Each structure stands twice: as C-alpha cells, then as structure tokens.
Amino acid sequence: MLKIKNKYLYIIIVILIFLYVFSFIFQRSDKRKSLKSTLINPSYVNEIEYFELFDGDKEKLIFQKNGTVWEIHKNYENNIQKLPAESTIIKDFFKTASGVVNMYKISDTFTENNSFMILKPGYIQFKYTYKDKIYEIYFGAQDFSLSSRFVMSGKSTDIYEISNFMDKYLTTSVQFWCDSSLISQNVFGKIKVSDIQKNYVIFDDKMYIFSDLQKLLDLRHGGFISDYKNLQNEQINENSFQTQNENSEKKFESKMEIFLELGNKNQIHLNLVQIKDNSFVQVESVYQNEVGEKFVYNSQISLWTYNKIKEITL
Numbered sequence: 001m002l003k004i005k006n007k008y009l010y011i012i013i014v015i016l017i018f019l020y021v022f023s024f025i026f027q028r029s030d031k032r033k034s035l036k037s038t039l040i041n042p043s044y045v046n047e048i049e050y051f052e053l054f055d056g057d058k059e060k061l062i063f064q065k066n067g068t069v070w071e072i073h074k075n076y077e078n079n080i081q082k083l084p085a086e087s088t089i090i091k092d093f094f095k096t097a098s099g100v101v102n103m104y105k106i107s108d109t110f111t112e113n114n115s116f117m118i119l120k121p122g123y124i125q126f127k128y129t130y131k132d133k134i135y136e137i138y139f140g141a142q143d144f145s146l147s148s149r150f151v152m153s154g155k156s157t158d159i160y161e162i163s164n165f166m167d168k169y170l171t172t173s174v175q176f177w178c179d180s181s182l183i184s185q186n187v188f189g190k191i192k193v194s195d196i197q198k199n200y201v202i203f204d205d206k207m208y209i210f211s212d213l214q215k216l217l218d219l220r221h222g223g224f225i226s227d228y229k230n231l232q233n234e235q236i237n238e239n240s241f242q243t244q245n246e247n248s249e250k251k252f253e254s255k256m257e258i259f260l261e262l263g264n265k266n267q268i269h270l271n272l273v274q275i276k277d278n279s280f281v282q283v284e285s286v287y288q289n290e291v292g293e294k295f296v297y298n299s300q301i302s303l304w305t306y307n308k309i310k311e312i313t314l
Contacts, residue, residue, distance in 0.1 A: 034104045039137055039151075039166070042098040044130045051128035056121045059172035063090070069187055069295065072178055074224055081224045081298050084179040084186045093169045097126075106150070107159040116150035116159055117141035124170040127154075139170055174223040182219040182305070187287045187295055188266050191217060198261040201313045203254070210313040216258075219308065221299040225282055251276055258313065265290040274306060281306040 040048075049065040062073040063085060070085040107116070117123055117140040124139040136154025142164065143149070149167065152159050171177075179186045193213045201208040210216075258270040271284040280300040287295040301309075 034102055036100050037103050038098050038100055039126075040094065040097045040128070040135075041130075045094045045098050048094070048128050048130055051126065053170075053172050054125040054127070055172040056123050061172050061174070061177065063177075066295065067293075071295075071297075072174060074174070083174065083224065083297050083299060084184045084295070085177050086179045087186050089177060096165060096169065099165075101162055101165065103151075103160040103162050105158060106161050109157050116152075118150065118152050118159065124172075139166065142167075178223065180220045181217070182221045182283070182285075182299075182301065183217055183260070183268060183270075184285070184287065184297075188262065188268075188289070191262070193217065195262045195264075196260050197263045198259075200259050202257040202259075203310070203314060208314050212312050215312045216309070219301075219305055221283060221301050221305075222280065223299060225298050225300045226280060256309070256313075258309075272301075272306065272309070274303075279303065 051063050052060060053063075054060045060075070062075070064071050064073055070087060070090045072083045072085050074081050118138050120140070122141070126137045126139070128135055134154075138152045138154070140150040140152070140159075143161065146164070148161050148163050150159055150161055183191060185191060196213055199209065199213065201210065253274045253276055255274070256270075256272040258268075258272070260268040262268075267288045269286040269288070271286075273282045273284075275282065280302060283299045283301055285297045285299065287297075
C-alpha cells in the first residue's frame with residue numbers, strides 16, 4: 001500500500017514540476033509582443049529597380065536593373081565595375097523578403113551601445129528605393145541559439161527578432177550574387193550551342209573558327225577585376241598617342257578577342273588581356289542586342305581558364 005502511495009506521489013510531483021516549467025515558458029511567450037509582417041511590401045517588388053547591400057564597414061554592392069537585366073555595380077575610386085547578377089537568386093531574394101513572417105518586438109529604443117549589434121561591425125544594411133522613396137533595414141546579430149536575428153527599420157528605433165530565414169542573402173560576396181558564367185546566361189537568357197550561328201577568335205593577328213562551343217559556355221569567371229585601377233590606366237595609355245612609345249616594352253603578354261553571333265542577331269564580344277606579372281587575365285564582355293544596345297561588363301579569369309580557352313579555340 002505504501003509503495004502505491006509513493007508511486008502516486010512521484011507522479012504528482014512530476015506533473016507539478018512540468019506545470020511549473022511550462023508556466024514560465026507560457027508567461028515569456030505572452031510577454032513578447034509579436035506581429036505578422038514582411039520586410040518588403042509585396043506590392044513594391046515588381047517595381048523595385050535599385051537596392052544596396054552594405055556589410056558594415058567592409059563591402060558595398062549596388063544592384064541596378066538595366067532593362068530586364070539585374071546588374072551588380074561596385075565602386076572603385078569613382079570607377080564602376082559591372083557584372084550581370086544571377087536572376088534566379090534576385091527573384092528568390094525578393095520572394096523571401098516579401099513573405100509574411102512572425103516578428104517579435106524586443107526593444108522600443110535603439111542606442112549606440114545596443115547588444116543587438118545594430119550598426120556595429122558585422123551588421124548588414126539593406127537599402128532600396130521605391131517611387132523615389134528610400135527604405136532601409138538593418139540586420140544585426142543572431143541570438144544565442146543562432147536560429148533568429150535582430151532587425152531594425154530605418155524609420156523606427158524599434159528592434160525586432162525574426163527567424164534566420166534571410167541569412168542566406170546577408171552577404172556582399174560577388175560570387176554569391178553574380179552570374180558566374182564567362183558568357184552570361186542572364187543578359188540574353190539561357191544560351192545553348194544551337195543558338196550560336198557564327199563564331200571566330202582573333203589571336204596574334206590570326207583568325208580561328210572553333211566548334212567546341214559547349215566547353216566555352218561551361219567556363220566560369222572569378223568576379224570583379226582585382227586590379228581595376230591599373231586596368232583603367234592601361235586603357236588610357238592604349239588610346240593615347242602622347243603616352244605611347246614605340247621602344248617601350250609592352251605591358252601585356254597576349255590579347256585575344258572572341259566573337260559570337262546568335263541566331264537572333266545578338267552579338268557577344270569578349271576581350272581578354274593577359275597583363276605581365278598578373279596572376280589573372282582581364283576580360284571585357286560586350287553584349288549587343290539586335291537594336292544596337294550594349295551591355296558592358298568587366299571580370300577576371302584565372303590563367304588556367306585562359307589556357308583552357310586557348311585550348312578550346314585555337
């Protein structure tokens with residue numbers, strides 16, 4: 001009989017402990033002010049043509065829509081480099097940011113000494129324009145469990161906690177956002193070998209026609225040009241008779257031009273320049289559509305990729 005009483009007593013104690021712990025959890029959840037909202041108003045998405053990502057005091061990427069093409073712009077001492085963005089990533093980004101999520105209000109006031117890492121090294125600022133109005137969102141630190149993140153709007157000092165659903169996009173890595181193909185699959189859409197009607201290469205003043213086009217389409221670039229300032233100087237010197245000296249040593253080792261024409265009369269022209277002492281090759285890509293509009297981008301490729309191009313085309 002005593003054993004039975006002890007058994008019931010044990011069960012009652014377990015139940016009471018459970019209810020005690022649960023009451024704290026319930027009270028905590030009740031105290032957190034929550035709302036269902038979106039980071040971007042869904043009605044804005046199709047009309048946004050400009051946004052920025054700023055990684056604290058490190059990198060800043062500018063995204064600009066040029067016709068139907070999203071471009072990534074990066075400023076190098078008042079010189080702009082451009083690359084086509086990966087349209088599927090941009091689309092997924094806006095879809096994710098405009099989805100309804102739970103937002104828990106955790107602070108009414110923003111201070112410079114906040115513990116949420118808002119406007120401190122490591123934060124990410126997202127800024128976009130809609131009908132000439134500027135909107136900003138600041139992403140701060142993650143919580144201790146790394147499952148949520150603190151955010152603040154540029155129009156309020158309220159700080160909220162949201163799940164980490166946006167973390168994938170909180171990066172200023174060009175490699176994440178850009179179209180990584182040497183021949184863009186976003187400017188003129190997906191390009192297949194059957195779309196290319198004409199092609200030729202000029203190398204060492206000789207013309208070559210090649211047939212292994214798929215291998216060329218499969219090649220990747222390495223992002224923006226590392227030494228863009230020197231590239232600008234080289235272009236100025238090349239086009240200026242005053243700075244040219246017939247007896248001066250050439251600063252480049254080789255040059256190659258690749259021409260492709262698609263069946264719809266769109267044209268692609270790649271200028272590849274191998275500069276002495278550089279561990280990469282500079283690429284200027286010019287896309288011209290059937291009505292004469294041009295899209296110009298600058299990237300770099302490794303020496304391995306450059307040698308592969310010569311192997312494919314020469």
